[in-house]
Amino acid sequence: MQSTIQRGQLFWASCLALLVTSLSFGIRAGILNKLGSDFNLNASELGVIAATAFWGFPLAVVIGGLVVDAIGMKRLLVLAFFFHLAGILLTIFASGYWTLFISTLLIGIANGTVEAACNPLVTALYPENKTTKLNHFHLWFPGGIVIGTLITYFFEKAGISWQIMVGTMLLPTVIYGYLFSQLKFPVTERVAAGVSTGEMYRSLGNPLFIFMIICMFGTAITELFTGQWIDVLLRNVTDNAILILAVSTGVMVVGRGLAEPVVHRLSPQGVLLISAVLAAAGIYLLGHTTGNMVFVGALVFGMGVCYFWPTMLGFVSENLPKTGAVGLNLMGGAGMFAVSVYMMFMGGYYDKLLGNKLPAGAVLADYNAAPAGSEMAGALAEAKKAAGPEILNATLVIPIVLAVAFAGLVIYMRGRKKPQQMTVAGA
Structure with missing residues (x-):
């Protein structure tokens, strides 16, 4: 079993990764109309952009689930970090429909990859208390949506650009990416137990x-x-x-x-x-x-x-x-x-x-x-x-x-x- 310190750091890094996932939902929902006016997008185009995250998520979570035992949770989460980083930066420097489409797809894939790796990570870290710790981990999803909604509300009132709103996601992204790259991971429960x-x-x-x-x-x-x-x-x-x-x-x-x-x-x-x-x-x-x-x-x-x-x-x-x-x-x-x-x-x-x-x-x-x-x-x-x-x-x-x-x-x-x-x- 991981040391108590390592286990705690891995858990909190997982929570930060899920926070980025939920912030992407909350902030994107808050700036969608602004994106429409800035890039002259109609409702149909905005709908496709918003829906892209929902399609990228299940694609990544299923594929990630199939390969996580083979490549390890660490590699999967480092991959999620790069997807998040690329998606956030591409959103900030977007020039129109297709860059917004691709950036949203990248963030959706990153979100699904986080879920694919962190759920088995949490159960591996806390085999004696799985359901409770999964609830503690997943509280960061509604929590991040609340934070993202507040960011867009108050930043808009202050006249701060939507690019800076999106940029607020970079800090937790960089922190979780650094932590996951430095920490030692357990294997999944299934691999540890020798289940074929x-x-x-x-x-x-x-x-x-x-x-x-x-x-x-x-x-x-x-x-x-x-x-x-x-x-x-x-x-x-x-x-x-x-x-x-x-x-x-x-x-x-x-x-x-x-x-x-x-x-x-x-x-x-x-x-x-x-x-x-x-x-x-x-x-x-x-x-x-x-x-x-x-x-x-x-x-x-x-x-x-x-x-x-x-x-x-x-x-x-x-x-x-x-x-x-x-x-x-x-x-x-x-x-x-x-x-x-x-x-x-x-x-x-x-x-x-x-x-x-x-x-x-x-x-x-x-x-x-x-x-x-x-x-x-x-x-x-x-x-x-x-x-x-x-x-x-x-x-x-x-x-x-x-x-x-x-x-x-x-x-x-x-x-x-x-x-x-x-x-x-x-x-």
Whole structure:
């Protein structure tokens, strides 16, 4: 096992790498409109640029999971550093659509590579406390989004350029790159335990693993789609839609930081069941209330989704350890892929709902281009006010199904002997 100092340094370097990942989401979301005006990009082009990060992530996390045992976590994370550095610098010095497209793709690949290496690294560093430490590690994702949002808000108020906002990511990038290049890494649990590559791949066919992959589709969509779309869906329901996101994200940071007593008292599957119930209740409140009750909904929703992602990974690592790094990274890749597909589908459904709520024969593009204060703009606002909660109602089905699935998982795990955890040796 790593020395206590080495273990702590590796863990905090991992947290910094994930911070860069989340800052890239928060800052890019905050400067997207500015990029559009500076480079004369239309909404479609901006949409493609933003979506590139979501496609680069699952690609990198799956490929990284397949090669991490062969090339080692250290080489993978040094590679992530170079991708992050190149993507950030190319964004700062971007000259148009294609440089922004390539820079976003590089950052998306870097983000997926960080996830591919750091999830198995955390489980290798803390084999006795996997789910808790994965929650502590993943608190830096919502935490970084909050920090990134605040950076863009206050820097914009101060008249500071978007290039400098993006440049703030260079400091944590350089620090984590330096630390990872200097520190000694353990091998992954699977390699340390002598589990063969063939046995690892056979373990991926375990029905319990397939069940968890399917559930990961739902947990990821519930958390990430709803979080990304809260501002869009509720902007015409409340004047403080962005604050709703801040509330739910802030709750996630606190919840993941306090994961240890929760996970130990309830077990990972118990946490997942309660999370699904709370997430469903939160989405229902967001879609069916107004005024201050919307913030109550955001609070409940944040409590529900805060444990989803890391606890799903922790459950697989604890109960299906032979799936190794590939198992963890297939879970992460499946989750992000599901979100990207669901976003595209629901985006089309949202436009269809808006069209149905506008006068017969109305062209949505004309209403989007209508000047503020006009009759057409007012009609579009009312359509959005009605359509947003309908999208939430459609998404509500997912955590309800998850609650039933996780209730079954709790019952199943009561009669299943927990596998013995694998021991990690030093590299």
